[in-house]
Amino acid sequence: MKKNASLPRWMTDYCGMAAVLVILLAIFGSSARNFFSPATFRMIASQIPDITILAVGMTLVLIIGGIDLSVGSVMALCGAVLGKSLVAWGVPLPLAIGACLLGGLVCGALNGLAVITWKLPAFIVTLGMLEIARGATFLVTDYRTIDTGTTLEFITETSFVGIPLPFVIAILIVALGQLVLSKSIFGRYLVAIGTNEEAVRLSGIDTRPIKVGVFALCGFLAGLAAVIQTARISSANPNVGVGWELQAIAAVVIGGTSLMGGRGSVIGSFFGVLIIAILSTGLDQIGAEEYVKRIITGSAIVAAVVLDYYRNRLSNNKN
Amino acid sequence: MKKNASLPRWMTDYCGMAAVLVILLAIFGSSARNFFSPATFRMIASQIPDITILAVGMTLVLIIGGIDLSVGSVMALCGAVLGKSLVAWGVPLPLAIGACLLGGLVCGALNGLAVITWKLPAFIVTLGMLEIARGATFLVTDYRTIDTGTTLEFITETSFVGIPLPFVIAILIVALGQLVLSKSIFGRYLVAIGTNEEAVRLSGIDTRPIKVGVFALCGFLAGLAAVIQTARISSANPNVGVGWELQAIAAVVIGGTSLMGGRGSVIGSFFGVLIIAILSTGLDQIGAEEYVKRIITGSAIVAAVVLDYYRNRLSNNKN
Amino acid sequence: KKADTGKPRVALVMKSLANEFFKTMEDGAKAHHKKNSDKYELSTVGIKDELDVAQQIKLVESMIAQQVDAIVIAPADSMALVAVCKKALDAGITVVNIDNKFDAKTLTSRNVQIPFVGPDNRKGAQLAGDYLAKKLAQGDKVAIIEGAPNSFNGIQRKLGFEDAMNSAGIKIVSSQTGYWETDRANKVASANIIAEPELKAILCANDSMAIGALAAVKSAGKTDDILIVGFDNIAAVQRALKDGDILCTVDQHADQLAVFGIDYALEMLGKSGTPQDQETAVDLITAETIKRP
Amino acid sequence: MTDLQTDIAFSLCGITKSFPGVKALSDVTFDLKTGEVHALVGENGAGKSTLVKIIAGIQSADSGNMLIKGKSYAPPGRKDAENCGVRIVMQELNLVNNLTVAENIFLEKLPSRFGFVDYPKLNSAARRLTQQVGLSIDVNAKVSQLGVGQQQMVEIASGLSQKCDILILDEPTASLTDKEAQLLFAQIEKLKTNGVSIIYISHHIDEIMRISDTVTILRDGQLVSSHPTNQLNADQIVSKMVGRNLEHSTLRHNTETGPVVLRVEGLTRGRKVRNVSFQVHRGEILGIAGLMGSGRTETMRLIFGADKPDSGKVYLHNSSTPAHIKNPRHAVNNGIALLTEDRKEQGLLLPLSISKNISLAQLSKLCRFGLIRNSEEKQVAADFIDKLSVKSSSTEQAVGNLSGGNQQKVVIAKWLYKDSEIIIFDEPTRGIDVGAKFEIYQMLDNLTKKGKAIIVVSSDLKELMAISDRIAVMSDGKLTAEFNSNDWSAEKIAAAAFSEYIN
Ligand SMILES: Nc1ncnc2c1ncn2[C@@H]1O[C@H](COP(=O)(O)OP(=O)(O)OP(=O)(O)O)[C@@H](O)[C@H]1O
């Protein structure tokens, strides 16, 4: 009975999303020209790493019952720091990347510290950080795009057995994230805090460093996403990442993570990113009108979670 | 002792925010030219009604533990319906306004129905609606601003003892909202649902129509805000309201409403709107650089809730 | 590498599809394509707002993936799109730049040549500014409402306004961004009017913002004292122009902008050699020019 | 045993603690000897939980000091207390629903390798512990799938998971049936022989008499007495607790029952409730007995419409057509009330005031022109606080700040105010002190006199036999027997409760 119960669990968890993916691929494969070309998939592989990395951080934050609305702005700020250090200040590359990652870590840690020190809702703290980081980005870049030239191109051009480095990094982070979440003590505590923080605290565990850690990690990942994103567009754009927080949250929620905390999966989030990426690529390729795109994207977001509802019911009935 | 406990309660609830307001006024009064002119206050009175009305709806939704990210888009859609009916379809004014309000009500009710039918998180449902309503707005307006001419000007030009009609409406809605929240059965149920929905359900109260009602009300208020907003700029702009949902949430949270539900005040939200409006007017008047505006706005949002934390501590210690 | 039909495939990559100006541009292109459907195939794509550079890069990549013959692009960022356009060139695709000019330095540093076909926004703004200057006296005070920060066209228009004001000796008391939006501009304009009671004019970097500024002026009861200048000549300002509520705007023939680019791309497909930039017309629109049939 | 001095494992002196509006403890002093079971008794709100929370480092005292083995002890947090060898099983459940049983038991000390949880080790350790306390469930099951009683046992297992010198058990048996309680007592016995000192809180005086060595009695936050158990008898303990003598009017002989008002036929939901049929009359109290997890709560929830049955019908007021109860609202409209067993999760609005909790189910009665009359609402609450002697500072006190037993009284007040015809009480006296228990029995009796039909689900068999007119017994989802007051005995009922589990 134990085996029986765990196998379908695993399968139903992801097979719902896999089904959505297959449906999308079928629709676009038949309606968009050249959709099933290696170029399409190479393109998707080169485009999703940054949002995937953001989604991993967001998953962990949502699991503890938090939220991080600042990831888009923080990513822009980190990119700005990277671009500015490279181009204007002539900082050597490893140092510049270090500064970029550190910047993300610090922004995230500040979010976390504000949350625990004043017991504030993460929503409002990170909303504040969204504005502050964007302002700081404008300050650093003087509102101008910074052309990083070819310095960072090696990142997008390195590849392993044909798979571009950023995609490899993203996959590694997803795998690592899932492992940490489901097997490590840190991960278990995240789930526990998201479910019943008071109970965890009463068990004698100090939840505060864990919470700060998660926000810092989320910020750090935004820094990493910034490196990849800046490399991809060979420039640091001060307006990049506007609205990415909602996109990341949508992907994570489609992937089955609860906004109330306590339940979630990093692999699920990756599926969520894939679904959104394929939807948007497909709509672009069939040349849908903007209003059609909006309506379909909105409906698809809701439909994906509705599907999750029916999948849950189905798998519950089976038990 | 009872009297003693309730008087300071009332005062501390709003005096923290009143203090913030006074500080802001003092800062801008001394740094911006002509800040303390009747014109400034007339301007604020003419600009905040729409966001105030959105904030009232948002307060009620947050109190039941929900959220409505679609208010900005729904407002745009309602405005588009109003403009299009008036200009392109030649619908008589009262009917057009009716259609606008009904549109908001329907969008809100759809949000609510999706939430209760599939037990989905409001965040994701209204995120979907955000996209769908924006898409519908583009469809209705064909991406173009609709000039409503002088048809709606009477709304902004009517005034009672010097107070413009939209402001009067907003104040009425705030007062009514507060009354409903604190004195009516409906309002009590909202607080109860936000505190422990299961306990309410098991007390023999059907929570579903109440939840749908709140979302519908929030949508309806977005429609009302659309009327006022369209009248204010004499045109229906398809891109209006982007990001207003976050602005409304920020105002509501600054006003002391909990994002976790179960606690909130409509009057507090009004204070929150005032704080944000005066901050932004002041920054505009001193002609601050964009990056400064962003950083100050972000910090102010966080500072306002931090202040709330210390105010609570203070008033708890007094008891 | 022609498509199955043998017609060249042109991709129009827009900066935004959710904006009146770009919509007009797109409609113009579509109308042109309808008339010339025997000559080429057209697909239009765009991002949802002017901010999402990464998304636009995706679009170009996806056009490269679809192996189109020419890309006509209105880049959301004058630097960030250069690299991907170079990729398109390397893939043998003809690229024409419209609306928002690529940064010259970036182009040279990457050693690419992409022709720009379009109006000179700075010149257009200067036209409007000069017209306004004639209605004002030296030493008068005006305010500028800029487009979104980092927007190339926004900066050009601001510079054009400044050129005109400076040469007429008119004082710019405030210059803040309105993010191209009506409502934001409405608020900034209202604040300007109060902070500067002697304000004589507000120059807006597009017409949507001019509408917002007009509402602010009206609600302050200063319709007679403050002049408003816009840009783009959208449908929604026609009445205001006729009534004199808005002094003037600039028409850069949005409906033709993409068409110029497409024509140029089609022309280039047949040829080789170093393509040249091509400037298109900008016209001042005032109450008088409208009344003229 | 060595001399008296070293015999003292722990002592506290002059502990005082106030909350806004209440003095929970004043100047409490006592000693805990090594290897003894020290019972702590007192009425609801007497301050027992507050005291042990202070000892366990969960709350801090306003004044007073504590000594462990002669050394000064003032733990700033639970972890520090545990490092000093003090562990606690709290009165309220504090489990993480989304984690497994095993993870919950070892939450603070998950066995690990390189930061990753060592699941084989964790699960085998957890399995050992659950067997010890008699919990026969998969340790990989999520806690959210367990009933309240089982969750309580997980808490106990967690308390036993690490070695300690002082173990505090705050009402561990409140939702256990006899079977599990016996296993717990065996564990306590074992710990005692290993020299562990135990502080034991319970409202069951018979348990206290049986397992404790010393009894300390608290009343209104003050220590009344502290004596070896064998110097006292049960009546003396009770009268010291409540400060007066309780007259025993326990047994109920109300044979005058009216017509059938509720008839349940073939109610089924999965394996948990299987083909359950019974009926209740006007003016009657039907007791439902059974082992933990036998499906009693599930059955009541089905009748109330809180869950959907797979099949089965409910008839009301002798009608021949089944009532359509699809949700709790229908049930309440049809005159049915259910007091849930999990008051914290399903019964109360913890941050809201007592008055708002009491009025919730009956707000329309307090309304004029659609607006709630606050003064009336407070009056109603004040009446109930008086009637049920709820220990509180005012009608506006947040329910979350009340002691466990007083919270239970607020839930009862809510349904009394609603005044339904059929009232189902699921574990109504869970965590309620002896004095108040009798008040509640009295109240149940009064309700039947008013012609209400009452169902009481309880894990306390003695209680059921004292108050019921009939007792139905459930076993593994089936209703296996029904007894009248003249033909029941504890043995017969227990046999019926076990019947479905044997074979
Ligand atoms: N956090 C708090 N805020 C305010 N009052 C509190 C708080 N915690 C406990 N009290 C009050 O302190 C008193 C003692 O409560 P405590 O929980 O210790 O009682 P108890 O003896 O454990 O009762 P029970 O048998 O019902 O569990 C009660 O009157 C209670 O209302």
Ligand SMILES: Nc1ncnc2c1ncn2[C@@H]1O[C@H](COP(=O)(O)OP(=O)(O)OP(=O)(O)O)[C@@H](O)[C@H]1O
């Ligand atoms: N939400 C749930 N999900 C899965 N199983 C559950 C759930 N609630 C209860 N159960 C299980 O259903 C069975 C019946 O539980 P129920 O609570 O009805 O029993 P009970 O007789 O009232 O016992 P208890 O003394 O535990 O309240 C138990 O085995 C319990 O573990």
Ligand SMILES: [Mg+2]
């Ligand atoms: Mg207690």
Ligand SMILES: [Mg+2]
């Ligand atoms: Mg039960």
